[in-house]
Amino acid sequence: MKNNLLEVPQGFLFAAGEAGLRTHGSGPDVALMVSTVPARVAALFTTNRVKAAPVLISQEHWKRSRRIAQAIVVNAGNANCATGRAGLRAARQSAEAAGKLLDVRREQVLVASTGVIGVPLDARRITAQLPALARRLHPEGYEAVSRAILTTDTRPKVAGKSLPIGGRRVRILGMAKGAGMIYPRLATMLAFFFTDAAVEPRFLQSAARRMCDSSFNRISVDGDTSTNDTVFLMANGVAGNPAIGKQGVTAEKFLEALDEVAQELAIALVRDGEGARKLAEIRVEGAASAKQADAIARSIALSSLVKTALAGGDPNWGRILSAVGNAGVAFDPNRVNIFLNGTRVCRRGGAVDFDEAALQRELQARDLQAKDILLRVQMGQGTAAARFWTCDFTEEYVRINASYRT
């Protein structure tokens, strides 16, 4: 994360504070993000049938305001999920209090929460902090916000990019938090994107969807989809560019920049997955269709046995081949080649000579620069390809999750 190179989009202000919501330790756990002018918002929410109160309230506000918002209130430490009517009330109260303070309609305030499920959220803890947050709002406040939203994450995730569009400089800033219940069926965590670009409303939502499809929908830590997943993309138009729409050369440039920022954050989420020591990029090539390539990549990324082999630095290609076989895709195993970090470990569905000890040493490397693993599968069926990112499955993952609440 090259934070020092980030340009903050114009017209956005940020502040974080401490509301005492964390059950473990202390630290910032509440944040306010504001656009100085009404901004168009694209939003994607969890596909889990159990949706947390802030998801339901944000969906409601987003519709009622016709996808216009000026503020986001977010908290960590308490997911405000499975909290019944009191939970809905708490989410509404947070939005309302922020709206009053900022003099914007309640419907133009979105909310998001992350943390423990099933514990009542006392909205007063949040609303009591809001005045101080409002006073401290600042363009550089995003760094504090990126820390306040973390739960089991070990580090903040921020990414950004700027590019010229229509003679104006346009900036994109994104931040996200993981690190468990990470599995993509829609966005899978909290992620907030801000741009000062002017963007046509319909195009903004499809841009957000495309951005998620190539980033957050291609990662997994544990295969569990959370109840609170939320992605907001706010575009306030302060940059003054001609509005970006579906037509026009600028669209593709803008989409690419968005994708780049989102992908950087998505990969950072996996790298910081609960207990993760290694990041694995899975590339499936030569599949019969994009859909099949995707299914195969997912099956490998979700296999507990592949993920524990990654933890052990074990070039166990048999488990990879078995995971390919579990993808629900018909194929001829005798055409499959598998590569780990460029070394061919499986040729035409069978064993091949390679220096196993050397590869194992390489896969076990603890050196931060060398710890990423590239897992490539050639299907020998066609020309379709897919990428997916996963992490290794370590004892530390179990330790974290066997004692999360206690």
Place this chain on the structure above:
Amino acid sequence: MKNNLLEVPQGFLFAAGEAGLRTHGSGPDVALMVSTVPARVAALFTTNRVKAAPVLISQEHWKRSRRIAQAIVVNAGNANCATGRAGLRAARQSAEAAGKLLDVRREQVLVASTGVIGVPLDARRITAQLPALARRLHPEGYEAVSRAILTTDTRPKVAGKSLPIGGRRVRILGMAKGAGMIYPRLATMLAFFFTDAAVEPRFLQSAARRMCDSSFNRISVDGDTSTNDTVFLMANGVAGNPAIGKQGVTAEKFLEALDEVAQELAIALVRDGEGARKLAEIRVEGAASAKQADAIARSIALSSLVKTALAGGDPNWGRILSAVGNAGVAFDPNRVNIFLNGTRVCRRGGAVDFDEAALQRELQARDLQAKDILLRVQMGQGTAAARFWTCDFTEEYVRINASYRT
């Protein structure tokens, strides 16, 4: 497992020996199972698209012999999977050698393997042992066989039952091995069933399928379906009962006995799952349809977060509710109740008062008798129900699988 009460079906003989196939340690790893007369065989094989050589060869033999067999050759230590043509040859050679020894056609010999994937299997190691095995064949040899087929299992799994049918005593004996790559899409491991009952051929196969649906297809250790899964059910008719068919009162009695034996083995597999310390029975009640009940039970059983909470003895009902929400089934969370060992931990989709410390102590109990956990979910939608068995997800699971081959 009440081994001492087992009655061995008449006309079946067993023997185990050591072929030196295990990469770790030593011990029996090859076995021969024989019916003294040609037996009808029901068979179910893995749904993994990568099928091991013994699966392919057994499928071939089973078809060619019109589902009649007299012997099974099984080995542990080497799965003979992803071993190309040499692997197919090795599986064929084992069957052929056993056929010659026993004076039965090659097609009437079935084979099964379990162990490491992708390592060439030297058939001579098996065929060299077969003469000694043939000499040692004995009805009580099943115990030695149940040990020879184990891999990461910590104990053998045998179950049996006898019942009167048509004035004759009929016996059922089953044995199975786990303990990783256990996830049911069809049977998910090796399991062998023997009965001296006379059973009509078509009915036998549907009985085997029903038996698997209520046992091996309702368990998960790690959500990975193996390349070698095989279930054989041999019926040799030596008991002399009137053949059991679809019609008739005896059918249901026989099916129930089969189900009971299979379910006992299936639960034993989960209990001995890799790294498992606790068995959890998941009961979903009040679902809108059997299919939905099943999907919900599976989603809970496969959730890494639920399984790690079980490991920690954490009554974390929020993760259970979230897993229900990920089942792809529409429902109203406000109607859901969740019980752990009889204690209601979630009422109408929200928190409820209970003695959390006491329940946690109970869930953490190491006492063998008390370590089973009953996880009940009431959906409040209809009357359909489903059961599923899973185990906790422990650091030991990761340790076992991060270093399986090394």
